[in-house]
Amino acid sequence: MFYGTQLNSRLMLGTAQYPSPQVLREAIAASGAEVITVSLRREGSAGDAFREILRQSGCRILPNTAGCHSVREAVTTAQMARELFGTNWIKLEVIGHADTLQPDPFALVEAARILTEEGFDVFPYTTEDLIVGERLIEAGCRVLMPWGAPIGSGQGLRHREALRSMRAHFPDVPLVIDAGIGAPSQAMAAMEMGFDAVLLNTAVAKALDPVAMARAFGAAVAAGRAAHDAGLMPCRDMATASTPLFGMAELA
Amino acid sequence: MISVLGTGVAGLCAATALAERGFPVEVIAPGDVPAPASHLAGGMLAPFCEGEAAPRVVVSKGQAALGWWQARVPGVEQRGTLVVAPPRDAAELDRFARATQGHRAVSPADLEPELAGRFARGLHFPDEAHMDPRAALAHLRARLVAQGVAFREEAPRGDIVDCRGLAAAGHLPDLRAVRGEMLELCAPDVQLTRPVRLLHPRFPCYVVPRGGGRYMIGATMVESARPGPVTARAVMELLSAAYTLHPGFAEAEVIATGAGLRPAFPDNIPALRHAPDRIHLNGLYRHGFLMAPVLGEELAAALAAPLTKDVTHAH
Numbered sequence: 001m002f003y004g005t006q007l008n009s010r011l012m013l014g015t016a017q018y019p020s021p022q023v024l025r026e027a028i029a030a031s032g033a034e035v036i037t038v039s040l041r042r043e044g045s046a047g048d049a050f051r052e053i054l055r056q057s058g059c060r061i062l063p064n065t066a067g068c069h070s071v072r073e074a075v076t077t078a079q080m081a082r083e084l085f086g087t088n089w090i091k092l093e094v095i096g097h098a099d100t101l102q103p104d105p106f107a108l109v110e111a112a113r114i115l116t117e118e119g120f121d122v123f124p125y126t127t128e129d130l131i132v133g134e135r136l137i138e139a140g141c142r143v144l145m146p147w148g149a150p151i152g153s154g155q156g157l158r159h160r161e162a163l164r165s166m167r168a169h170f171p172d173v174p175l176v177i178d179a180g181i182g183a184p185s186q187a188m189a190a191m192e193m194g195f196d197a198v199l200l201n202t203a204v205a206k207a208l209d210p211v212a213m214a215r216a217f218g219a220a221v222a223a224g225r226a227a228h229d230a231g232l233m234p235c236r237d238m239a240t241a242s243t244p245l246f247g248m249a250e251l252a
Numbered sequence: 253m254i255s256v257l258g259t260g261v262a263g264l265c266a267a268t269a270l271a272e273r274g275f276p277v278e279v280i281a282p283g284d285v286p287a288p289a290s291h292l293a294g295g296m297l298a299p300f301c302e303g304e305a306a307p308r309v310v311v312s313k314g315q316a317a318l319g320w321w322q323a324r325v326p327g328v329e330q331r332g333t334l335v336v337a338p339p340r341d342a343a344e345l346d347r348f349a350r351a352t353q354g355h356r357a358v359s360p361a362d363l364e365p366e367l368a369g370r371f372a373r374g375l376h377f378p379d380e381a382h383m384d385p386r387a388a389l390a391h392l393r394a395r396l397v398a399q400g401v402a403f404r405e406e407a408p409r410g411d412i413v414d415c416r417g418l419a420a421a422g423h424l425p426d427l428r429a430v431r432g433e434m435l436e437l438c439a440p441d442v443q444l445t446r447p448v449r450l451l452h453p454r455f456p457c458y459v460v461p462r463g464g465g466r467y468m469i470g471a472t473m474v475e476s477a478r479p480g481p482v483t484a485r486a487v488m489e490l491l492s493a494a495y496t497l498h499p500g501f502a503e504a505e506v507i508a509t510g511a512g513l514r515p516a517f518p519d520n521i522p523a524l525r526h527a528p529d530r531i532h533l534n535g536l537y538r539h540g541f542l543m544a545p546v547l548g549e550e551l552a553a554a555l556a557a558p559l560t561k562d563v564t565h566a567h
Contacts, residue, residue, distance in 0.1 A: 019305040020520035021428075042485070046478035049428030053518060152453055202453075208351050 002035075002143055002174050002197075003089070003121040005060070009034045010191065011221040012062065012176065013214070014201025021053045023210050028057050031214035032222075035060045037091050037199065040081050041067035051084065062123060064091035065111075069098075074111045078120060090115060091123040091145065091178075091199075101151040101179075105132040109139050116140025125178050128162040130169050137173065144170065145178035145199065148190065152202045154182025157189060167194050184213075184220030191224025192232060253410030254555070255280055259403070260288025261385070261540040262415035262533050262547070264392040268324065269548035270413070271399050273556050278402045278409065288389075289417055289512040290540045292434055294460050294470050295385035296447050297321065298333050299542055300354035300377045307521060310539055311353075313546045318381050320545035325391040330381040331446035336360050336371040338496055344451040345373060354379055366443050366498060382447045382460050385541060412530035413551065417515040418477075420534055423527060427535060429477035429513035432470065433486035437494070439504035440465035450497045457493035466507070469494045473538070482509040514538055524551055 012035040018024040028036060036059045038051065054061060063081030068074040071094065078090045094111055096104030103125050109132065112122045116139060124136050128146045136144060146166055149155035157163055158180065167175060174196040181187050181200040190198050198221055207213035256267040259281040271277045299314030322328045335355070337345040349355060355375040361368035363376060397403065414420050421427045444467070449458045460468045472486045487509065494501040517523060517535035522543040525532040533547050 019307070020516075020518065022519035025518075042474055043476045044478060046429075047474075047476040049477060050475035053428075206347070 010197040012199035017205040027214035031218040037062040039066040071111045093125045113139040145176045147179045149180025151179040156186035188220040188224035255408030255410040258415035261290035261544045265544035265548035269552040292510040292512040293385040298380040314542040332378040333380040335375040337451040431474040433472040433482040434470040436508035437504035442500040455489040482511045
């Protein structure tokens with residue numbers, strides 16, 4: 001449940017860098033995603049033609065504050081997003097470093113507090129740091145979006161053990177792996193670890209065939225979730241034969 | 253009589269193709285409209301490079317553009333396109349190679365000696381070319397005038413071929429604007445002889461030599477209809493990309509900046525659209541110089557075929 005909304009698909013897609021809005025639309029459909037995220041900082045209020053295409057996708061829109069480097073910028077962008085899309089959902093990004101696009105946790109918490117007080121449902125893009133996560137929850141966030149790896153890097157789950165700890169630390173908070181996913185296997189691994197959803201953009205948008213890649217990610221996320229729900233077997237140190245070694249029939 | 257609306261690359265190519273087939277043509281150019289988006293174009297004829305993101309039809313049909321321009325305007329230089337990536341983004345070059353055809357791996361310094369020591373690997377697309385877009389359009393216009401084609405400001409007198417780009421958006425509800433920003437630099441110390449594309453995950457750019465030490469640096473792609481001047485962010489990104497390509501650009505003079513709105517259909521493919529009262533040639537997106545000749549010829553061929561002509565009129 002993401003702020004009271006139940007989703008069938010646990011894949012969320014970004015909408016930037018596609019070859020065309022047409023390809024984007026087909027990719028969304030092929031992926032089965034029900035939530036798409038869209039940036040506003042650069043496009044501003046004059047980007048309505050593109051936003052109309054996004055609205056027509058039928059997906060729930062999660063506007064984001066990508067490209068914002070300060071609390072004030074992020075808050076203003078969120079307010080504009082609410083006006084343009086008529087939604088309280090906001091994916092909060094406050095970038096701390098221009099090269100790694102690493103989130104600035106201090107500004108993030110502050111912006112999250114302001115926005116939740118204004119009635120926003122905040123989806124904060126954060127690191128796997130547990131204390132930052134707690135502060136965000138304190139600030140009113142009911143979802144956390146830890147990064148897998150830096151945005152657009154395709155490195156996958158770079159700090160897997162830290163993410164595992166985070167999952168264990170926040171058992172009742174929806175956790176979405178946001179950013180850094182490059183391959184369906186990485187998305188699937190995140191779902192097997194028990195994360196609630198995966199959000200990605202570049203891996204699909206910049207694939208040679210974005211529509212086919214979107215389909216692959218949709219299938220991987222569904223499979224990962226199904227595997228998690230079915231109960232994965234534990235790793236064992238020793239081989240364990242699945243058929244009995246003793247008492248076999250003597251056929252000779 | 254056929255009345256072509258618009259004097260950008262779409263209108264001039266359509267008028268040229270129609271006039272060459274013997275149609276009586278006039279071009280309607282109201283004096284108070286802004287300069288066409290094609291004046292800000294890179295002027296590259298790069299169907300293979302564009303294939304990185306463009307659909308196959310742009311790659312295959314666009315290959316006809318080079319011969320079309322060479323036969324009609326001077327200054328079309330076929331020196332190919334050079335594509336490079338900074339060392340830490342070398343994987344981008346492999347992706348670009350996988351996504352495109354018509355290239356060979358090169359050592360960039362073999363083609364552009366000033367890039368020696370900066371880029372170890374590159375791709376050369378030998379069948380691509382470039383030209384100065386404004387000079388080419390001025391020549392095309394003079395050529396039409398010499399053929400007796402009238403350029404008028406008044407109401408059209410013939411069947412309408414609408415090539416007005418975004419000014420035709422009222423007739424084309426799915427036409428949208430994609431903002432583009434560019435710079436022109438004067439850098440006499442930089443000696444590049446062909447378009448060079450710098451691949452970067454966030455700030456890709458191309459540099460097109462305009463001759464006389466001038467270079468065009470382009471271009472951003474923003475899903476916005478905002479018409480205003482170039483943004484500081486665009487200037488910073490384009491300049492830092494140009495500087496990454498060649499440090500000599502640091503001392504360049506910024507002689508012009510430009511921001512324009514590309515007309516685009518949802519699939520970003522330029523197209524002819526038949527409406528009851530007109531034929532549209534529009535949605536050129538970032539493929540104006542590549543696809544306007546192709547669509548102009550398709551339009552002229554369709555109108556010249558008697559059967560098709562009837563169909564067109566019946567619309």
